[in-house]
Amino acid sequence: MASSQEPEDQGSRLSNSEREFLNAWFPNLHRAVYMIPPHHVDTVHVTKRYTQGGDLIDVLKTQQQIDSDSTKRTEVSDVVHIDRALKKVHCCMNKIKDKAESQKEVLIIMTQGKCGLYSAGSRSLYEGAATRNMNSDEAEPLVLEKDFVDLLVIDRDHGVMMGAIIHQTEEDPHAVQQELRKAADYLKRAGDIVRRCVLGDLDTPPAVHQAILLPNTTRHCLQEALQNMDDLQKLEQCLGVKAGQRVDKWCLCHDDMTDDTRRDTWWNTCWKGEKAGDPAMKGGSAYEKLVARFAVPLATVQVYLSRKPRLQLWTQGHFVQAVGEEQGRPMSCLALFPEQFEVLEHTPNNDDDDIRVFRGAPGVGKTIILILRGSYWMRKHRRTVFVLQTSDDGTAAAYLVRHQLSKTVGQGAGSVQLVNMAGVRDRGRWTKGGEEKVQAWVEKLFQHAQTEGRVHILADEANGDVITVIYKALKQRHITVSLWAAGVLLELPADMERYVHHLTQPLRSPPSVVREVEQARDMKDGKVPAYTAPPVAPPFDGxxxxxxxxxxxxxxxxxxxxxxxxxxxxxxxxxxxxxxxxxxxxxxxxxxxxxxxxxxxxxxxxxxxxxxxxxxxxxxxx
Structure with a gap:
């Protein structure tokens, strides 16, 4: 907050909603360095497919499909190039972040502000900030037509730095010249938006610094391009280069990103050596206001969300996206691998049992498949779904599946009943009262089947002994069963192995988590099937x-x-x-x-x- 000796700008005061946002998302705002997103996430390409039940599901494309699309459609190819360029920029900015933390600096770095693709509700990161400035007199901010990727840094002491990322891959001086001209024009118009519509209500607006990043261009190629530019003055004016200074110092090239000295030189040049900082940033209130305007998360993570996501990434088409609320329920849209989609394609005949048992390591989508199948039963057939708890270790899983099902489908679409069968079997033997408990429940299911025709059962983190006993008891009563169960080990007798389906592709676990899980004893000795590579490259290490x-x-x-x-x-x-x-x-x-x-x-x-x-x-x- 501003000190008592210095009056606080009216425009720098935070509203209650802005204060609540900062407290929730940036609790160490004045002490920490933040990177948004904290790890780079590629755009994940999906295709929409209908299941046999009529549900429209996003299925992740394989790398082969993406490469094929890249040769047919320019926009897909551009997205692939953009992601590769962003990875290099993000890695470089992580090194800057580490050094800033060691020097006790305070700033926020945003590396995914791309027009039309990485932002929602507006065409650019800058227009989004402009629309959140309720004090701006400008009703219509400038439209940024060029499809550039933006780097934005907000420094508590020095103000704002805007960087245009040139993602073109050609090592061609003439092509680089063309991109530099486009970048200069883009930064000029983006700077106008920021100064006029984002900072215009502040009594003392902070400085706006600008830079250009060329992650696929060498410094030698850049210098050759600059030597032959007949309109170099336009670029110098855009970047604020004074007479006698070299414009290339405001540009960060591919070979600069891995060189500590050259990277630090570029970073210091961007802030123009203002070691004392920008007077407009003193007190911290301007920094709070800028973060609240630029860094507000854009709702981008269709099953029910058991909790509000702490981080919503500014990407389109990644694994889990927030898609707002449906009848007051926060919902999420999931993109599946073909491995999971093919499982959901299975639809039995009305008179056939539908038995599916899933084994696999954590994170391969077992619970998601159970929830989606249960949702299908409830929506399409208006059936009651019984969620079976088979052990004390599966308590949390059973409650989670029941909770997700009831919230995903919504009230009135059917019912979800939790059945606790924990403790009826222990090491292959009946426990006290266990057999009677199973018989009593089977009798209730028999009565249910008389009216419904079939019973629908889900069991997550299931015990194989209990599943086997219950299934065989139901068949003795000639009850038609839909039973989908899942577990990491889930051992079954030989006559039921035909129902087992192994899932091995990590759907929700990034590589860093997969490596940890692989250290488990059951993974090393082969009891749990090893992970296999997913059909698309993971979007981030994790x-x-x-x-x-x-x-x-x-x-x-x-x-x-x-x-x-x-x-x-x-x-x-x-x-x-x-x-x-x-x-x-x-x-x-x-x-x-x-x-x-x-x-x-x-x-x-x-x-x-x-x-x-x-x-x-x-x-x-x-």
């Missing part, structure tokens, strides 16, 4: 995995550690639970999201972080 170490040891015959005797196992350790709970609280993860993560070895706490709980003898507590 978020970091935070590790919470469980401490235990043996001393004099007694277990010593987090929780004494009860602390031998992480899932019974109060200290581990408290550590995870504290982290979830800091990340503003609600109680239902925490519940859905209880039984997972790798906990997806939000779109930007995962937690692994490890049991390590003599380990230091994280």
């Amino acid at each position: 978020p970091p995995v935070e590790k919470v170490h469980h401490l235990y040891s043996w001393q004099g015959g007694d277990r010593q550690g987090h929780d004494g005797h009860e602390g031998r196992y992480p899932w019974r350790c109060e200290r581990c639970g408290q550590l995870v709970a504290d982290l979830l609280t800091r990340l503003h993860v609600d109680s239902f999201a925490a519940l859905s993560a209880i039984s997972l070895p790798l906990i997806p706490v939000c779109e930007g972080m995962y937690i692994r709980v490890n049991s390590v003898p003599e380990a230091m507590i994280w």
